[in-house]
Amino acid sequence: MRKLPLSLTINGETHELLAEPHHPLLEVLRTQLGLIGTKENCLEGECGVCTVLLDGMAVNSCLLLAAQCQGRRIVTIEGLGGPETLHPLQETFVEHGAVQCGYCIPGMILAAKAYLDQNPEPTEGEIREALSGNLCRCTGYQKILDAVLAAAGVLAPMR
């Protein structure tokens, strides 16, 4: 199969690359660009560990073709913050003990960000709805919910 030349904007940086037309964004992020913060598991849109932001919306990168992402803004966990400049969600996830094995956490944080960006003052029930596509097997979700509620409190006055 002929590879497609693609121009992808990821974390504010433009990448020119060749990708198989049928390759999902997840494959390109992890294999071609080394952005391994986006995780791989079920590959059929059930678990949410591969969640990234596409024009600000949380999407499963395992189901999205890389070719569909041209001209759109992609944000991965690597684009959210680093050790020096943590996003408030990253801070509250640490503070509230929301992280155990951590494998679901990049997707969880990005799903939470997408939701808080649209709904800055959510109820716990709304956060539960927003994160219901992201499986976590370690935490029972409770401290994740605490962290997202706390981040909403931090973020709201900044808007």
Added chain:
Amino acid sequence: MAPELRVVGKPLPRVDAYGKVTGKTVYAADFTLPGMLFGKVLRGTEPHARIVRIDARRALTLPGVRAVISAADVADVRYGGALKDETVFAREKVRYVGQPVAAVAAATSEAAEAALAAIDVVYDPLPAVFDVEGALAPGAPLVHEAWETYSAIPILYREGNICNRARILAGDVERGLAEADRVFEHRFTTRMVHQGYTEPRAAVAAWDSAGQVTVWSNTQLPFEVQNTLAEILQLPPSRIRILVPGIGGGFGGKLRVGVEHFAALLARKTGRPVRVITTSEEELTAAYPRQGTIVELKTGVTRDGRLTGKQGRIFFDTGAFAGSGPGVASVATLILAGPYCIPNLHLEGYAVYTNKTNCGSFRAPSGPQANFAVESQMDIIADALGMDPLDLRLRNIVREGDEGPTGQLLTGVGLEECLRRAADAIGWNDRRPGPSRGKGIACGWWTTTGGSSGVYVKINPDGTVALNTGAAEIGTGALTGAAQVLAEQLSVELSDINLVSADTYSTPFDFGAQGSRTAFSVGNACRAAAADLRRQLFALASRQLGVEPDALELRERHVVAGGKRVSLADLSRLSQQSGGGLIAHGTFIAPPTPYDTKRVEAHVYPAFHSPSFHAHAVDLAVDPETGEVTLHRYVVAQDVGFALNPTYVEGQIEGGVAQGVGQALSEEIVYENGRVVNPNLTDYKMPTTLDLPRIESILVQHPSAVGPYGAKGVGEPPNIEPPAAVANAVAAAIGVRITSLPITAEKIVMALRKETP
């Protein structure tokens, strides 16, 4: 007066949190090497069949395909735990749908997939056994005709499709049942469930020119995988190096060799690094899930609610290979006894071969299945006697100084407090607060598994501390807990500890992340290392400060004596100039727990070390039209001994309950005629954010005499009681008792309509 604690017991953030929230932590599934090939496994498609032919010629001609291997390419060895019955690839016949038959390595994952599809395997089907009853029926086909030739630890009792029968025999059960006013007989069933870790099992293997292989794996037990690979590859263990990067959850599913052997064999064949990672379908058809069970209980009780005797049998459907079955069947008998004083016991645990996937260990192996039966029956008995279920339990539970079922002396027993506090918190005086609404309670006990731990602890010239351990951090925060112990003991902060973990070449031995033991055992090894370092530090400081060593103490990163002080950093530099640096080797092995050897037969795990005790209470509603269960509140009171880090102890409880609620209400690997019909995460239903209430944790602290600061094992217990607590609450809500897991909406509606499935 004991000095005030600065680090242990505090809700500090875990040491690996920042790497995980920024996506920087490298997990085994993320690990790659230059030139790496992609390995995939061809899995059998028949539950039981003779392999007539494997033809890989066409696959080998496909673009990008570098190797195809099958049984003919590997040494003819059987490996396993208590019983060595497993092979890398099916040899002569397949015994379950999903058994590895061949493996390929190719330049891309897609090329490897294409190669699998191009391998022709011809099977000649054989009669199969799909459940315990079938496997134990007279004249049933044997899953392993040559079972007698397999090597096993000598104590196992084996016969045909039974790969162990463990027993506890105490008192005289006939007499105990004869003394009873009422005898209750019930049968319960549970289904196969998966650990559900979000990171698939993954391994990358590479051989060097000296004939040594390095494997990056997400195993919970690097030293066991090293030994198993040594058997499979026919090499001394020292030529096999296992490194554990980040692990995306394990829950017992990543204990045994999973894909490491395929990666190592394919890498040896191709001369290139090879990575193997499982798919969700492989996870749900060919991993190491929790065994389905049948439990039969016959329990005698006096009119006033005293348990006089119990006869019980639990049958584990362990699948086509023993896996953890022989041990799990043993542990189960201690759970069948319950945390109760019963003078007369005849309890049996059977591990039974069937033509299904090889079952393994899942958080508190045997706990949820056996506890579901025991604690459901306690409620049935209470109802029949007209007693409050809480009162019936309080009348029979073990208390300080009582004897366990095999005669062990029980100490640090916080069970009564757990039961009373859980009941109070849930509002037990109002058990049926509304129509179709009810509350349930269940209690239990569990072990803190032994096994040894070693650590090296080094004090760096900047005063920070390196903790080098062979234990793996699977997400529980156990190594943060151990690091807190070390920081406390050395008068440093948690942020001063640098963790190096799980490299079989260089880290000291550890029995591994299993059995709720890591914080307990590694924490104690840290205490031992810190004691050694104190001696070294005080010897150096004594000369520096001109003070006798016994006048010295550690405080705020310094050795101090009155107004004199010298920093750990200075002492480390001094040692580097004069004595090779400050380092200590700390070790720990839990002391044996004495028990009455005459009470057990073929028993792999006869006593619970530093046992923990717990009670769960739930308040739920059932929709009588749809059968749907909504959990309103969930309370856990767990005797944790001492909470080394309350945040992550709560995290263990919350996560354990979530998994347990999954097993209680929705999770099941569904087999039909030996084939899994729901091998995907759409149809294998794990709880989401919408399926769980807030879980209220009450940390009860009756210290263990052995654990660091009195801590007991924490990780597994919260997974034990949810099925029983939920079943009891459902019964309270609708007056109908469901005796099989999962308690699906369908079962509830059918029970309400008095229909049978």
